[in-house]
Every structure is written in C-alpha cells, then in structure tokens.
Amino acid sequence: MTIDSTADHTTRAERESETADSDPESAVETARRQLQHAADHLDIDPNIVERLKYPTSVHEVTVPIERDDGTVEVYTGYRAQHDSVRGPHKGGLRFHPDVTRDECVGLGMWMTWKCAVMDLPFGGAKGGIAVDPKDLSAAEKERLTRRFTEGIRSSIGPTKDIPAPDMGTDPQTMAWLMDAYSMQEGETIPGVVTGKPPIVGGSEGREEAPGRSVAIITREVLEYYERDLEETTIAIQGYGSVAANAARRLDEWGATVVAVSDVNGAIYDPTGLDPHAIPSHDEEPEAVMRQDAFETLTNEALLELDVDVLVPAAVGNVLTEENAAAVDADIVVEGANGPTTSGADEILAERGIPVVPDILANAGGVTVSYFEWLQDINRRSWSLERVNSELETEMVTAWNDVREAYEARDVTWRDAAYIVALSRVASAHEARGLWP
Ligand SMILES: NC(=O)C1=CN([C@@H]2O[C@H](COP(=O)(O)OP(=O)(O)OC[C@H]3O[C@@H](n4cnc5c(N)ncnc54)[C@H](OP(=O)(O)O)[C@@H]3O)[C@@H](O)[C@H]2O)C=CC1
Numbered sequence: 001m002t003i004d005s006t007a008d009h010t011t012r013a014e015r016e017s018e019t020a021d022s023d024p025e026s027a028v029e030t031a032r033r034q035l036q037h038a039a040d041h042l043d044i045d046p047n048i049v050e051r052l053k054y055p056t057s058v059h060e061v062t063v064p065i066e067r068d069d070g071t072v073e074v075y076t077g078y079r080a081q082h083d084s085v086r087g088p089h090k091g092g093l094r095f096h097p098d099v100t101r102d103e104c105v106g107l108g109m110w111m112t113w114k115c116a117v118m119d120l121p122f123g124g125a126k127g128g129i130a131v132d133p134k135d136l137s138a139a140e141k142e143r144l145t146r147r148f149t150e151g152i153r154s155s156i157g158p159t160k161d162i163p164a165p166d167m168g169t170d171p172q173t174m175a176w177l178m179d180a181y182s183m184q185e186g187e188t189i190p191g192v193v194t195g196k197p198p199i200v201g202g203s204e205g206r207e208e209a210p211g212r213s214v215a216i217i218t219r220e221v222l223e224y225y226e227r228d229l230e231e232t233t234i235a236i237q238g239y240g241s242v243a244a245n246a247a248r249r250l251d252e253w254g255a256t257v258v259a260v261s262d263v264n265g266a267i268y269d270p271t272g273l274d275p276h277a278i279p280s281h282d283e284e285p286e287a288v289m290r291q292d293a294f295e296t297l298t299n300e301a302l303l304e305l306d307v308d309v310l311v312p313a314a315v316g317n318v319l320t321e322e323n324a325a326a327v328d329a330d331i332v333v334e335g336a337n338g339p340t341t342s343g344a345d346e347i348l349a350e351r352g353i354p355v356v357p358d359i360l361a362n363a364g365g366v367t368v369s370y371f372e373w374l375q376d377i378n379r380r381s382w383s384l385e386r387v388n389s390e391l392e393t394e395m396v397t398a399w400n401d402v403r404e405a406y407e408a409r410d411v412t413w414r415d416a417a418y419i420v421a422l423s424r425v426a427s428a429h430e431a432r433g434l435w436p
C-alpha cells in the first residue's frame with residue numbers, strides 16, 4: 001500500500017482543514033502544521049509524514065449518567081489513538097466543556113512526539129469528555145468516569161493504551177478508572193492507567209511532575225541564554241496541576257513568580273507572590289482571584305506582562321496572531337499543551353522570542369507515568385527521591401538532545417524538538433515496515 005502525497009490533488013488533511021476555515025485554529029490543524037514544518041527540515045519518507053497526520057483510530061462513546069436528582073444526562077466521550085509504532089498509546093483524559101474529536105486527535109499527536117522526544121517506549125493518545133466537571137458532584141463524576149471506562153474498555157489496557165490525568169481529571173479519577181477496568185477484567189490491573197494515588201499503584205511525584213519538568217526546562221533554557229534564575233521574573237497562566245507545581249518549584253529555586261491566574265483573572269505583584277500560600281486548582285478551584293493581591297489583571301493582560309519568562313500553563317490557543325506582537329516576555333516556556341497557534345509561533349520567531357515547546361517542557365508528566373507503569377508491572381514502588389532524580393536525568397537528557405538539534409540547524413526550539421521526535425518515530429516506522 002502506498003499513500004500518494006505528491007500527486008496533484010488535495011490531501012485529506014487539507015480537505016479537513018478547509019471545512020474548518022472560519023473557526024479558530026483547532027489543535028489538530030496546529031499539530032499538522034507543526035508536523036509538516038518540522039518534516040520540511042528532515043529527509044524522511046513523505047508517505048510517513050502523510051500517515052502521521054492522522055490518528056490510527058478515534059473511539060467516540062455516548063456516556064449517559066444518572067444525576068443526583070434522578071434525571072439522566074448524556075455526554076460524549078472520545079479516545080483518539082494517534083500512533084503506536086514505538087509502544088502502547090499513552091496520554092491523558094480531559095474533562096472540559098470544549099473537548100471535541102479534533103482536539104483529542106491534535107492532543108494525541110502531541111503525545112506521540114512528547115513520548116518520542118523523551119525516548120519513552122510509548123505512542124500517543126488523548127481522550128476526554130465534553131463536560132464541565134465543576135457542574136458535577138463527586139458521585140456524578142465517579143459514575144461518569146466508570147461509564148466512560150466501560151465504553152472504551154476494549155481499546156485500553158496496559159499494553160494497548162494507558163490513560164492518565166489532564167485538565168479536569170485527577171488521581172481520584174484515575175483510581176475510579178482503574179477500578180472500573182479491573183472489576184470487568186476480573187483482576188486488579190493497576191498498569192491500565194497512570195496518575196493514580198500511590199495507595200493503588202500510583203507513583204510518588206507523578207502529580208507534581210509536569211510542573212517540575214516545566215521548572216527544570218525553564219532553568220536549562222535560562223542557563224542556555226546565560227540568565228540567572230535568581231534574577232528572573234516569571235508570569236504563569238493558570239494555577240492547576242501544571243502551573244502551581246511549576247510556580248512552587250521555580251520559587252523554591254530562587255526565581256520570582258510575579259503573576260498567576262485562574263479562570264476568572266490574574267493576580268500580579270512585581271516584587272513576587274508566594275506560590276505556596278495560594279491554593280492550587282486541585283486544593284481549591286478558582287482560589288487565585290480570591291487572594292489579596294497588589295494588583296489584579298485579566299488573563300489576557302498576564303500574557304503581555306514585561307517579564308523574563310512567560311509560562312502559559314492553563315488552556316490552549318492563548319498566544320495568537322492577535323496578541324503575539326504584544327508579548328513582552330523574553331522567553332516563553334509552554335506549560336499547557338498547544339498554547340501557541342501557528343500564526344503566533346511565526347510572529348514570536350520573527351521577534352526573536354524563543355518558545356520552548358510543550359512536548360518537551362511539560363513532558364515530566366508522561367515520564368513519571370512511564371516510571372509508574374514500570375512500578376506497576378514490577379509490583380515494586382520507587383521512593384520520591386528516586387522518581388525525582390530519574391526525572392531530572394531524563395529531562396536533562398531530552399533537553400540536551402533538543403539543544404543539539406537546535407544548534408545544528410537554523411530552526412526554532414519547537415522545530416528542534418519535533419526533529420528529535422519525528423526522526424525517532426519515522427525510523428521506527430521504517431524499521432517495522434509500512435504501515436503499522
Ligand atoms: N495534568 C497533567 O498531567 C498534564 C497537563 N498538561 C496540560 O497542562 C494544561 C493544564 O492542565 P492541568 O494543570 O492538569 O489542569 P487543571 O485542571 O489542574 O488546572 C487548570 C487550570 O487552568 C485554569 N483555567 C481554566 N480555564 C482557564 C482559562 N480560560 N483561562 C485561564 N485559566 C484557566 C483553572 O482555573 P480554575 O481553578 O479557576 O478552574 C486551573 O487553574 C493543559 O493544557 C494540560 O493538557 C500537560 C502535561 C501533563
């Protein structure tokens with residue numbers, strides 16, 4: 001079988017993009033553009049690139065649940081599996097009102113590159129349910145998670161596809177998923193999901209890992225540009241799992257975190273906030289704007305603060321063609337997945353503002369998920385010290401791989417990370433033969 005991507009006709013990706021012309025750029029469009037951009041720097045089979053623009057499969061399930069008042073509400077859930085040439089599909093589950101099929105496909109593609117840039121033996125996937133978890137009681141969330149797990153049960157498993165937390169989900173959600181799956185399979189199978197509480201096979205350090213990796217990569221990029229972490233001001237959008245942990249680590253390491261935000265807006269203090277005194281989203285949703293603050297700002301204004309480092313770590317598509325010219329940070333480190341549209345990427349590159357991409361910066365989450373999966377298989381847990389020490393090693397190794405690609409070619413940091421990832425994925429496809 002061959003995929004003819006050179007013939008004079010539009011590709012499926014182009015046709016799909018045309019239908020979404022008037023909408024803001026979707027995650028899958030951004031992901032495809034980024035893939036093509038990086039592929040243009042590499043001598044790889046264009047058929048492999050064409051194949052990688054699509055998921056292997058997308059599961060869509062109807063998720064009816066009984067609300068606490070006895071009525072039934074019906075939600076839609078997805079699991080998009082992008083590529084598994086290097087190992088089982090891996091990636092988070094998102095509970096958020098904006099979840100769509102295309103978003104899951106785009107986020108699943110990013111997981112493939114994220115696992116490859118970290119050299120983990122996983123492919124990429126992402127899933128979610130279009131729901132506002134803040135509208136549900138804990139019991140309703142549990143019923144939703146169990147019903148969704150039943151819907152996707154045949155396509156997940158420790159050697160097939162391993163979900164994990166993402167926006168709107170947490171260790172408790174993962175424990176319910178593990179229990180629902182294990183009950184149906186007739187045995188306890190902790191390795192079906194990562195990000196669980198340690199008492200049921202979760203790893204120490206998993207929850208704070210994506211934020212820790214954002215902090216490690218921020219430290220490395222500052223060193224690369226010969227900047228002192230202790231003289232660095234940082235604005236962070238969001239205050240969830242990724243943002244709060246990044247803020248706390250960076251603060252402990254001597255940086256000055258001057259702004260953080262929740263869905264309602266941002267707080268700002270040019271002399272520095274105390275990230276440990278502000279409850280994270282998991283500790284108390286929407287708590288940021290309830291803090292006493294030197295100044296409050298909108299989320300949009302946070303992105304335009306004059307700081308050394310800007311870390312968008314909440315939702316996607318916040319840096320766009322409309323505001324990229326107003327970004328006043330010297331460096332952007334992506335904590336969220338897909339915070340920068342392709343148009344914004346170009347403007348920031350023209351302005352000489354380095355953007356360190358999500359697939360490297362927040363990859364600590366999936367890396368410790370890999371450690372968790374190993375611990376589950378071996379039925380032996382690691383200490384927090386071991387987890388953090390191995391995470392540090394993996395992050396610095398990946399940083400060095402990306403830095404070498406960056407120095408070897410005239411490319412952006414995003415292209416450099418894609419070059420590392422795509423080379424590994426494409427080589428695996430070539431070695432296995434077309435088209436696993
Ligand atoms: N969790 C993980 O393991 C990983 C997550 N990521 C990515 O990081 C990002 C954040 O995820 P995570 O920290 O887990 O999410 P959480 O659900 O823990 O937190 C989300 C945070 O974003 C805030 N928020 C929600 N909507 C908006 C908005 N429109 N504008 C500004 N802030 C908003 C929330 O505020 P409020 O409290 O008011 O709701 C909350 O502080 C996502 O892009 C996710 O895909 C990446 C790697 C791993």
Ligand SMILES: O=C(O)CCC(=O)C(=O)O
Binds near residue numbers: 091164194337
């Ligand atoms: O831990 C994982 O498997 C994936 C986490 C995730 O969804 C992400 O890194 O975006």
